[in-house]
Amino acid sequence: MTTPSGLRTMLSGLLGAALLLSTLAFAQKVEPTPENLSKGQAIYKKHCQMCHGVNGVGDGPAGKRLNPKPYNLTDKEKMAGETDEHLFKNITKGKGPMPAFQRKLKEPERWMVLHYVRTFSK
Numbered sequence: 001m002t003t004p005s006g007l008r009t010m011l012s013g014l015l016g017a018a019l020l021l022s023t024l025a026f027a028q029k030v031e032p033t034p035e036n037l038s039k040g041q042a043i044y045k046k047h048c049q050m051c052h053g054v055n056g057v058g059d060g061p062a063g064k065r066l067n068p069k070p071y072n073l074t075d076k077e078k079m080a081g082e083t084d085e086h087l088f089k090n091i092t093k094g095k096g097p098m099p100a101f102q103r104k105l106k107e108p109e110r111w112m113v114l115h116y117v118r119t120f121s122k
């Protein structure tokens with residue numbers, strides 16, 4: 001028979017495990033190290049460049065006929081005004097004609113490519 005205090009211990013153990021798991025789920029944000037930036041660049045070339053262009057101005061061949069146009073990632077004022085979390089969410093879920101990357105890219109990869117596109121406005 002489980003005593004009430006044994007039950008409490010068990011429950012707090014479960015709660016602890018749940019907390020740990022949710023922390024891990026959010027701990028996938030990677031830092032913009034040179035290695036991660038170069039991985040981000042490779043991801044950009046493969047998944048983003050056709051719309052956003054080689055230099056991020058939004059002139060990629062697949063972006064020309066889109067409405068609205070692909071975001072100009074070199075726009076310093078706009079980019080500085082957007083938080084990482086906001087941009088990450090739109091890369092994850094998609095926005096307008098931009099597809100979602102939730103399934104195509106793993107979470108750390110989405111952070112890598114976000115860090116890379118930030119270099120266009122630096």
Ligand code: HEC
Binds near residue numbers: 086101
């Ligand atoms: C099919 C073309 C297309 C592809 C591929 C694409 N984008 Fe976009 N992207 C767009 C368009 C169009 C918008 C503007 C959407 C709008 O304003 O409603 C946009 C907007 C954005 C924005 C601004 C979001 C905001 O908060 O306003 C970012 C950042 C971005 N794209 C990054 C990326 C990255 C990183 C990739 C590759 C992983 C990518 N895009 C791939 C077309 C594309």
